[in-house]
Amino acid sequence: MSAVPLHMSTRHCARLATGARVFGVSAVAVLALVERDLPGVLAVAMLAGLAVLATLATRRALLGGTLIALSEAGLAAVIVGSHLGDLPFVMLYLVVPPFVAGLHAGVVGTAISCLLEIIVVYLLTAPALSLDALSERLEVAAPWVLTSVGSGVLGAWLRQLDHVPPRDSDAYHSARRLLGELRTVARSLSAGLDPVGIAQQILVETREAIGDEAAVVLVRTEGGILVPLSQDEGGRLSEVGNDDPVVMECWTTEAPAQEIVGGPLGRRVRVALPLQVGVRMIGIVVAECGRGVSAAQLQILHSSLSEHTLRLDTALVFDEVRTLATADERRRLAREIHDGIAQEVASIGYAVDEMIADSDSREQRDSLRALRNELTRLVSELRLSIFDLRSEVSQSAGFGAALTDYVRQVGTRSGMSVHLSLNETPQRLRVEVETEILRIAQEAITNARRHSGASNLWVTFAADPPHATLSIADDGHGLGTPRSDSYGLRIMRERAERIGASLEIRSREGGGAQVSLTLAPETSRSPARNLGAVAALRKDREDVHLGLAHR
Amino acid sequence: MSTSVLLIDDHDLIRQGLSRAFERSPDFNVVGQAGTLAEGERMVHGMAPEVVVIDVRLPDGSGLDATRRLRDRNADMGIVVLTMYAGDEQLFAALEAGASAFVPKDAPSEDVVAAARHAAVSPRSFTAADLADAMRRRMQPSGPQLSPREKEVLNLLAEGLGVSAIARRLFISESTAKTHISKIYDKLGAGNRAQAIMSAIRAGLIREVSITA
Structure with a gap:
């Protein structure tokens, strides 16, 4: 029975019923041939006729399946009952109708079918018999009744299998459950759907399993580029790029990979572990260890990360959806103000x-x-x-371009001299994070433009993913009391919190105000890097002066 | 003789305000008003006004696209593009579409009339209050700047040529080619060819390149 597929169709059900009928008729026919009895052959012919009739009725859907099964039970009982006196073996066929009824109408169908058979057979045979003969017959009939009930239950069980919901709806059920959880989590914001937090859990688990000295979680973004999401060391691994051999090997083979690298602390083993949801690669953990890691250890870690990986994927998708929805809403709002x-x-x-x-x-x-x-x-x-x-961060142009565009358009209209300094590495942050940083910059620049009365504005951005800093300073008349808890500042704080960054607003030395945003997604092993560390990047600083405004 | 003007804007109050402003100047005569592109273009063909004042965003399409169509049909019609959008993008788009003048909607109505006066006289020139600033902003470098030679080398790098092939192609020595390449890497903050190409694409230094994973 284990071979019966879980999705049993109605056609499959009809085929099983036909099979049972053929078996019933053949069994009775064989017994009739053994007895070489003319009435026996007649009874077999009648049963065969009934079986054909029932099968045709089912195939043409002349009546409901249950009705056909019950009629079949009644008629079979009439045929069997009228021949029972001479040919006890025809009782065998009584097994068939309860099975068919079970297939069509479950246990209830079986019960009615059995009851119907017993009543009909009893009515046809009992009056002709003495009490002794009756009890003798009952002894003969009892096993057949039991067998009928058994076959009926079997039919009902097969029917049950037929009604197991198909796999598709299983997927919907789990999707619904996940979305429900998502809603609950989303309400408490970033608590359980914070990609960085989940990535840090992955790093902690990785460290516990293989005892690495440094590790980074890279995730795939639109366009197939891997970007660092979180790392648990002072930045030694931040230069692991998309073209790192071990990363490429892991990405293409979708299996753990290792290589020996020379580093400042001597020879190291770099391990790359795929993060997969089903067959889809969503990212890679790259870790550096003092010694090699056995394949078995990696396999264990790989499977223990699967739940975190699913959560990470969900969080990333959720973040993306939220960003898309927000962008849509912003465009709508812009149209509304415009029109x-x-x-x-x-x-x-x-x-x-x-x-x-x-x-x-x-x-x-x-x-x-x-x-x-x-x-x-x-x-x-x-x-x-x-x-x-x-204004939006475009997937292709990069964050620096978006910030430059914005600062130019808005800064130069304000009468302030704007000094923009960008320092980006080739690697990028996730677009969702970049978008939040751009919004914070917009808010801070707008505040300075409207309220500070400054003549200079310094906008400095440095990124070394997953780290980034943004600083917006002016030489205006500083922080007024009403500004410090304004709506704009609250929104900036919320945005910073959403990407796991810290936001500081303070008076600038020499007058004016400064807004500093620090994004440093570290795990607990190393304290957050200070601003200076991020600012002191490999590359030389490039200052782009926007000149004095002409208004 | 007064100059005929057609106004195309979907906001009644804007059209009304502008139409009154034109009526105040004796040298203008508003011959028609339209709230949609379809209506506006039909009126342009029927009335052949000397100046058309058109908004960038209209319910049935872009005023900039319409400007391009009007300019294609008639080289001597004055076209004044009005906009509520900020940003240089619109200004340069109007210039490229063939507009004669560009006025933001925060400017007083006299500015629109003055722009129309300019447009009637020299429809094929372009004027905008913010033009000089916009040009200055456009000319400022935004990302890393490469020398013309470095750009050539970068393009060859993107084509997948090796150091010696680049040197041969540009008739320079291998060591010179190497120097150019390391300068490009420095300027783009890249550690290798793939990173250099990636940040060059991002900075708009090369248009497109097929990257294989």
């Missing part, structure tokens, strides 16, 4: 222009001009808000 309030304020501006033109009094004209200037400023702000909402 609504901005046009209305602009048209009020035109109306004031008309009032200025029509006015005779010079005083009135002056106050109307002041109003017009205010309206112009307001429309400019709305235009910049639309620009803010529409």
